Amino acid sequence: MSRRGVALVVAGVCLAVALVVAWVRPVPYVAQGPGLVQDTLGEMEGKPLIAVEADKTYPTQGRLDFTTVSVTRPGARLTLGDALMVWLNPDRRLVPRDLYYPPDQTVEEAEELSTLQMSSSQDAAAVAALREMGYDVALPVAVLDVSEGAPAGGHLRAGDVIRAVEGKPVRRVDRVSELLQSVDPGDEATITVRRSGSPMTVTTPTEESSDEPGRTVVGVQVGVKPKMPFKVRFHVDADVGGPSAGLMFALSIVDRLTPGALTGGLHIAGTGEIGVDGSVGAIGGVGLKIAAAEDAGATVFLVPAGNCTEAASQDPDDIRLVRVTRLSGAVTALERLAADEDAPVPECASG
The missing domain is CATH 2.30.42.10 (PDZ domain)
Structure with a gap:
């Protein structure tokens, strides 16, 4: 082989090695996609997802789904190849890793924070729901x-x-x-x-x-540490974290404490961080959650007011976007829809 041929082979090998190294090199992004959709009125591993241990509870029907976003776990890193595959997938997104996991945060700290947020959202949901029902709940x-x-x-x-x-x-x-x-x-x-x-x-x-x-x-x-008049127990998938299921947890508890089905038999989904005062806060990834809810068959999606602009820009075809600012408003909207699926309720307007 000529000297020129040897040089070309060596250059080709070097280029191939460089491409392989670049392909597997970690990038500072995480992948987002539609995540788990779970009925708060249903069961998890044979146990009620939410068990309200009051003296009197009521049967219900329909669905009240909480929705999630699938995100690269804190201990995993996307490579350039992974990122390219995500970029080519219309149902997934790339977002800067720092938005989820600060550089100085360990994997254990990230997982503990997610678990704590879920636990806190359950406590806040129980407090907000019981206060909505007229119970006095102290918060020492x-x-x-x-x-x-x-x-x-x-x-x-x-x-x-x-x-x-x-x-x-x-x-x-x-x-x-x-x-x-x-x-x-x-x-x-x-x-x-x-x-x-x-x-x-x-x-x-x-x-x-x-x-x-x-x-x-x-x-x-x-x-x-809420002082509850009775126990409310949650049995949620251990891989689910964060605070955004709070609104749907609270609605499920209200439903169990009131006669009749709050949903009117409809398939309702939604999201939103709940405060102990019943306020509903904005969350991340609302577009992906709406997509997941649509795929699951929901016809109504409860959207925090702070997410309405983003939600309306999704322009979903088969799901109604109901705007909520407080738990009481969400209850009222569902009661109206239960009586008449076409009833006027606050909505996220497009444009």
């Missing part, structure tokens, strides 16, 4: 988790209800951190809690926040 501030190696380890426990910090009463979650700032990092803080029904005062070391110099922390996660 409590320790949700004690971080490994935290100053509060061995002093505070998950489930402790926080009554006061440094002798000052606590009635809001943000009040705990606010009152801790009266203590210098490294000094001890005095926290009054109720544990297993008994009041006690705990003295715990503090430290300086690694994220905010000068800020005093004790290494616990604080939230509300």
Whole structure:
């Protein structure tokens, strides 16, 4: 072989190797696609997805689906080849990885956050639904988790209800951190809690926040711990996380506590983060969720008002987009549709 021929072969091999390396090189994106659609009135692994353990509940019919978006898991990375396949698929999207997983967040932290958001959405849904039904639900501030190696380890426990910090009463979650700032990092803080029904005062070391110099922390996660008049149990697929199923969870609970079917037998789907006050917040991936709901056969989709513009731009053919701002409004809209499928209700207008 001539010297020129050898050079061409070597160049070709080098180019092939470079292409292979580029093809398998990770890219800073994740893939999105339509995800799981599940009926909150149905079952999961032979158990009710939501079990309301009230003295009186009612049978129902129809469907109240929560919808999800399928996203590349935090421990996986897309290659250039993967990204190209996603780009060629009209049902999937590429989005910057940082929008889901910040660079300084570990895989374990991302998974824990997703699980916590799901758990919090279940609590908020139960509180909002019971308040909608006229129940009085107290929301004491409590320790949700004690971080490994935290100053509060061995002093505070998950489930402790926080009554006061440094002798000052606590009635809001943000009040705990606010009152801790009266203590210098490294000094001890005095926290009054109720544990297993008994009041006690705990003295715990503090430290300086690694994220905010000068800020005093004790290494616990604080939230509300609802005092419910009866138990509401959830049995949701462990792979499903995030807060966006809250609205549909709440509607399912309301349905079980009222005579007749809230759906009127219709196939309803939707999404939205629920607040304990019944407010409905915007979420991500609404277009993909609408597509998943349409594929599942839903004829009505409940859309948070903050997502209406994006939802209407999808211009779906066979599904009605109902605009919701609060749980009470969603209940009213479904009651109207149950009586007359063509009844006027707030909708996401296109254009």
